[in-house]
């Protein structure tokens with residue numbers, strides 16, 4: 001009797017699930033299937049949590065029924081997982097590795113402080129307003145100007161993903177890294193950055209001779225340009241004596257934090273790369289998928305365009321993107337459906353000390369806890385029998401307005417108690433881009449109908465990117481909305 005009591009109360013190690021090929025079977029599964037391999041393991045077992053071994057790494061996979069308990073688990077941290085994912089692909093140096101390991105109080109404090117900086121920078125409305133309007137300014141003047149001219153001059157073709165990456169990442173990058181004169185003002189930098197970020201899995205190979213030279217060149221180019229930028233900024237600062245402007249900028253504050261924790265120049269370059277790898281790809285992938293789905297479903301596109309045209313007409317030349325959830329619910333619903341449908345990645349943490357999940361399961365020190373999101377985002381009990389279909393309407397109420405309850409079921413922004421600090425900026429950037437694109441152009445697939453790409457298995461973190469890029473023709477629309485201004489006025493955070 002006493003023994004049964006003890007068994008119930010003593011946390012147990014989650015049951016282990018082995019693969020057909022010992023030691024490397026799960027590694028091969030992941031290499032072939034990407035994050036969907038983890039989801040498929042979840043669907044194969046009824047256990048709420050189970051353990052797998054990938055070579056030397058032990059991971060506990062946590063299924064949706066236990067994700068609510070994750071924020072309560074102690075002794076977890078993100079840094080060591082980031083290190084596992086990015087150490088080789090970003091070529092991180094000694095300093096960043098020791099900081100990300102978070103095995104002393106100083107580095108753990110750094111992680112907490114840098115998270116606080118992110119939240120303070122990207123959540124308040126006054127900052128969002130600055131970013132949304134500034135990024136739109138870059139997008140509108142640089143990238144749209146070019147496409148506009150060429151579209152008027154007799155048709156312009158673009159590759160959707162490449163163009164959206166260039167447009168959004170340049171806009172966000174310029175707004176954080178010194179405007180048009182910073183690294184993101186150079187199209188060559190952005191092209192190398194894209195090559196580099198889109199090939200993280202290949203750059204993760206254990207030896208450089210296994211990696212295509214083109215990728216190594218792109219990585220080198222990006223690193224050198226960031227180093228040069230930091231150096232030039234430092235020289236400018238010394239020459240002008242104006243230290244305040246640089247140090248008060250967001251990037252200046254992140255750098256100051258790195259420096260107080262002992263970063264050398266390479267350490268700061270590493271950290272900037274980590275930031276770029278975290279900030280850009282998700283919003284680019286989500287926006288790209290949104291356009292793919294709009295093009296693949298002409299009926300949806302017509303409806304979305306109609307609500308947008310009406311909204312812009314009523315806005316009298318100044319569109320407030322914060323009002324779009326009310327004025328363009330179908331467009332927002334499409335955005336959320338993209339996050340659900342393509343939000344099949346996994347979120348995780350490193351376990352610093354033996355700890356428990358749901359008071360029942362023992363998570364061992366040195367292992368990882370991983371929560372694949374697809375089992376939740378495709379759960380028929382949560383989303384209904386058509387969970388496997390792309391249906392933006394599931395985010396709308398019967399009266400056509402956005403359904404907040406449905407939106408809150410999404411888990412793409414975090415499940416471990418902290419949420420992505422860029423979530424508000426992401427949706428507003430995407431909406432501003434959509435307003436610009438849909439107002440100015442008719443986008444038509446080159447072969448008459450649009451092929452929706454499948455998801456790439458090579459995305460290491462965040463939303464999967466489309467497996468291939470699609471070229472579309474851009475024709476300038478005759479519309480009433482020339483010179484429309486994008487604003488972010490609202491004091492609400494409605495998204």
Ligand code: HEM
Pocket residue numbers: 078114115116118122278279280282283286347348412413414415416418419420421422423425426463
């Ligand atoms: C649809 C777009 C996006 C998605 C799905 C997304 C998702 C995520 C997720 C899942 C995390 C990890 C949360 C955790 O495990 O605690 C994260 C972290 C982060 N995201 Fe995003 N993100 C997006 C866009 C952005 C944008 C545009 C920014 C730019 C400001 C951004 C900035 C960050 C930062 C700085 C972190 C690290 C937070 C920390 O260490 O405390 N994200 N994001």
